[in-house]
Amino acid sequence: MPETNSVQAPTPTLEVPFESWGRYPTYPARMIPLNWQTDFPAALAGLHNGALPVGMGRSYGDVCLLKGGNLLLTTGMDRLLHFDTETGILTAEAGVTLAQILDFAVPRGFFLPVTPGTKYVTLGGAIANDIHGKNHHVAGTFGAHVTEFELVRSDGSRRICSPTENLDFYAATIGGLGLTGVITWAKLRMKPIVSRGIDYEGIQFHGIDEFLDLTRQSEHIEYTVSWIDCASTGKNFARGVFMQGDHSKVPAELKPSPEPKLVFPFDAPGFALNHATVSLFNTAFFHKQLKPRVVALQDYEPFFYPLDKVLHWNRMYGKNGLLQFQYAIPWESAREGTIAILQEVAKSGLASFLAVLKAFGDVPSPGMMSFPQPGITLALDFPIKADKSFPLFERLADMTRDFGGKLYPAKDAAMTAAQYQTFYPQWEQFARYRDPMLTSSFWERVTGDRPTL
Amino acid sequence: MSTSPATSSSLQTAGHSGPKKILVLGATSGIAEATCRIWAKQGARLFLVARNADKLAAVAADLKTRGASYVDTAAVDLDDTAQHPALLAHAVNSLTGMDVAYLAHGVLGDQPRAEQEFAHAAQILHTNFVAPVSLLTWLSNYCVQRHAGVLAVISSVAGDRGRKSNYLYGSSKAGLSAFLGGLRNRVDREGVTVLTIKPGPVRTAMTSAMKGSEKFADVNKVAQSIAAAIDKRKDTLYVPFQWQPILFVIRNIPERVFKKLNL
Numbered sequence: 001m002p003e004t005n006s007v008q009a010p011t012p013t014l015e016v017p018f019e020s021w022g023r024y025p026t027y028p029a030r031m032i033p034l035n036w037q038t039d040f041p042a043a044l045a046g047l048h049n050g051a052l053p054v055g056m057g058r059s060y061g062d063v064c065l066l067k068g069g070n071l072l073l074t075t076g077m078d079r080l081l082h083f084d085t086e087t088g089i090l091t092a093e094a095g096v097t098l099a100q101i102l103d104f105a106v107p108r109g110f111f112l113p114v115t116p117g118t119k120y121v122t123l124g125g126a127i128a129n130d131i132h133g134k135n136h137h138v139a140g141t142f143g144a145h146v147t148e149f150e151l152v153r154s155d156g157s158r159r160i161c162s163p164t165e166n167l168d169f170y171a172a173t174i175g176g177l178g179l180t181g182v183i184t185w186a187k188l189r190m191k192p193i194v195s196r197g198i199d200y201e202g203i204q205f206h207g208i209d210e211f212l213d214l215t216r217q218s219e220h221i222e223y224t225v226s227w228i229d230c231a232s233t234g235k236n237f238a239r240g241v242f243m244q245g246d247h248s249k250v251p252a253e254l255k256p257s258p259e260p261k262l263v264f265p266f267d268a269p270g271f272a273l274n275h276a277t278v279s280l281f282n283t284a285f286f287h288k289q290l291k292p293r294v295v296a297l298q299d300y301e302p303f304f305y306p307l308d309k310v311l312h313w314n315r316m317y318g319k320n321g322l323l324q325f326q327y328a329i330p331w332e333s334a335r336e337g338t339i340a341i342l343q344e345v346a347k348s349g350l351a352s353f354l355a356v357l358k359a360f361g362d363v364p365s366p367g368m369m370s371f372p373q374p375g376i377t378l379a380l381d382f383p384i385k386a387d388k389s390f391p392l393f394e395r396l397a398d399m400t401r402d403f404g405g406k407l408y409p410a411k412d413a414a415m416t417a418a419q420y421q422t423f424y425p426q427w428e429q430f431a432r433y434r435d436p437m438l439t440s441s442f443w444e445r446v447t448g449d450r451p452t453l
Numbered sequence: 454m455s456t457s458p459a460t461s462s463s464l465q466t467a468g469h470s471g472p473k474k475i476l477v478l479g480a481t482s483g484i485a486e487a488t489c490r491i492w493a494k495q496g497a498r499l500f501l502v503a504r505n506a507d508k509l510a511a512v513a514a515d516l517k518t519r520g521a522s523y524v525d526t527a528a529v530d531l532d533d534t535a536q537h538p539a540l541l542a543h544a545v546n547s548l549t550g551m552d553v554a555y556l557a558h559g560v561l562g563d564q565p566r567a568e569q570e571f572a573h574a575a576q577i578l579h580t581n582f583v584a585p586v587s588l589l590t591w592l593s594n595y596c597v598q599r600h601a602g603v604l605a606v607i608s609s610v611a612g613d614r615g616r617k618s619n620y621l622y623g624s625s626k627a628g629l630s631a632f633l634g635g636l637r638n639r640v641d642r643e644g645v646t647v648l649t650i651k652p653g654p655v656r657t658a659m660t661s662a663m664k665g666s667e668k669f670a671d672v673n674k675v676a677q678s679i680a681a682a683i684d685k686r687k688d689t690l691y692v693p694f695q696w697q698p699i700l701f702v703i704r705n706i707p708e709r710v711f712k713k714l715n716l
Contacts (some may be wrong), residue, residue: 038507079515093511104519 018071021314022060023321024384024413027067027441035076037093037184041154041437044070050439051154053178055095055122059129060324060381061413062441063177069439072182074124080104081185088190089147094124094183101188107254110190111247111300113145117356119305124183129410130175130370132360134223134304140363141372143174149186154437158184163366172433175367177409179434179443196255197248198223200298204286206239208339214242215359222246223303229282230355230380233346238339239286240357245303257301281353317383323413325396326379328360329405334376337403341396345380348392352380369430371408379411390414409442420446472522473497474548476541478531478588479558481508484607484655486515487676488555493521500544501526503558523548531558532580534587541591553683554592556585556606560622567621574621581625586632593640593647600644605683606633607650610691613700616716637688646686650679653696
């Protein structure tokens with residue numbers, strides 16, 4: 001049936017399972033598309049059990065899920081409303097993806113101020129999770145570059161939020177996990193580039209101390225991140241590759257990106273990922289870089305989005321899905337805590353393919369509930385093995401707490417309410433800004449709050 | 454179908470060069486919006502018509518941002534045929550001419566309701582058939598006078614054969630397709646192209662949450678096919694193209710068999 005210019009409100013559809021990127025948990029919910037800035041809250045008339053705005057579903061756990069509720073799909077709100085080539089400020093609807101923004105901006109000589117490891121996230125999702133990138137040490141979080149946005153509440157009120165207007169809602173919404181209202185549009189400060197290229201350097205390191213030395217030496221480099229081998233013990237313990245880069249300053253053609261071609265076609269069988277295969281992968285990754293130091297001019301796509309080339313790479317983890325675990329531990333205990341947690345992971349025998357290590361800088365986020373804080377962050381992902389994964393996660397979360405750190409809600413499906421409330425003691429203050437109609441399975445899990453719709 | 458050999462494949466046949474001048478009726482529909490993004494990127498001049506002013510403003514801002522060299526709008530209910538001549542004259546004046554008119558408005562309607570309520574059935578026929586006939590009467594005469602122009606109209610595969618699940622919508626589109634065939638027959642020799650677009654189910658923002666929508670055609674690919682068919686001055690476009698053989702089979706099922714099917 002062809003698309004029509006009909007007048008009906010968006011049609012609520014049957015309950016369908018909506019998967020987060022970790023594919024765990026999955027809950028049925030009613031999908032309600034928000035295609036226009038005026039669709040919310042009218043689209044919710046007569047519905048019950050709460051609602052949650054969602055975009056591309058690239059969060060790993062249950063921050064983008066609402067069991068038995070209504071998911072407000074924002075990806076139809078993907079319009080670019082204005083671009084000021086003088087200031088680099090892009091005004092766009094919240095459902096536009098970072099991929100769409102790059103397709104538009106790169107040929108015009110502009111780049112995202114902050115980008116995560118995938119470009120398939122929406123602008124609204126990037127604000128709601130206050131995402132960070134490889135330049136956190138110089139640029140802070142995504143929210144720091146969002147100069148203004150409109151927030152619509154379920155009572156129909158609309159607010160322009162910025163550092164000078166409705167600052168309280170601005171602070172609560174950046175990192176507010178979509179719970180404060182629906183963001184309809186936002187202004188993002190883009191940055192000029194002259195080339196798609198990244199002046200890349202990869203350096204092998206052996207152990208956390210070498211990582212910390214490299215981090216100090218690279219403070220002036222815009223992008224830094226490390227892959228770390230968390231399967232090896234003994235003399236290879238905490239070896240890794242430190243990767244850094246700056247936008248090339250040599251002007252070059254700013255072509256649009258090609259469409260991704262590879263699609264991971266099926267759910268890998270459960271036995272595909274075990275300690276042996278992951279150890280092999282990690283050893284291969286370490287030695288893929290044959291020399292201790294490699295310098296190259298690299299396109300920004302593989303530098304920032306190595307996995308986006310393979311759509312649905314999460315299927316590699318099989319039907320059970322994967323869990324991420326990401327902590328931020330402050331500098332006072334960052335070294336000690338990272339070593340202890342890596343030892344605990346190695347001891348568990350549970351495999352992590354992609355362990356990513358990075359130092360967070362001290363650029364403050366405007367967000368009240370933002371995750372990054374100065375110190376070390378480590379992200380690990382594990383295929384889900386019911387009997388082993390969750391006990392390990394609980395131990396790791398407790399260790400994180402004891403080292404004064406916290407976990408990242410966008411990557412979590414396992415932390416307890418008590419752990420969350422210790423990590424984010426300001427949660428009760430934040431809860432005052434929550435829209436009474438909006439909630440998530442995550443929020444219900446970590447606070448016990450029920451939807452009031 | 455073949456392209457018309459009598460006309461150039463270029464749209465700049467009206468004695469000018471520069472950006473395409475395109476009038477879009479029903480500009481807030483998903484397919485129209487996606488097609489307009491392609492034209493915006495090429496720097497086209499666009500005049501957009503839709504009913505809802507807020508939605509129209511968002512679409513216009515988007516197309517301007519993406520590179521359209523000129524965007525003007527009119528928030529008009531196209532069901533009101535009395536307004537058509539003034540609206541179209543204003544649009545052509547605003548665009549300083551017109552190379553393409555793209556008719557994308559329509560309603561799906563509610564088949565069960567239309568079976569009980571003639572008023573609803575008449576509404577579907579009015580929006581999908583009567584109103585386009587009114588628009589195309591003015592537009593075809595404008596084009597004939599200038600011996601140039603493309604009239605691209607979204608009909609539907611549903612018009613190829615009536616089915617019990619949506620025959621009101623289907624018959625309105627069947628009427629439209631027949632009208633377009635006749636119009637083409639009349640104006641082709643005048644250098645005017647009439648393109649009948651027959652989309653199958655399309656995954657747009659509006660249908661993205663529907664059950665089975667992952668099997669629908671991608672709206673951006675549909676839009677690319679439409680923009681290309683307009684450039685090539687095609688007569689008929691089934692999109693995606695697989696619908697052409699499918700509908701060939703469906704049209705040729707004997708009635709005594711067809712009437713027993715649950716379609």
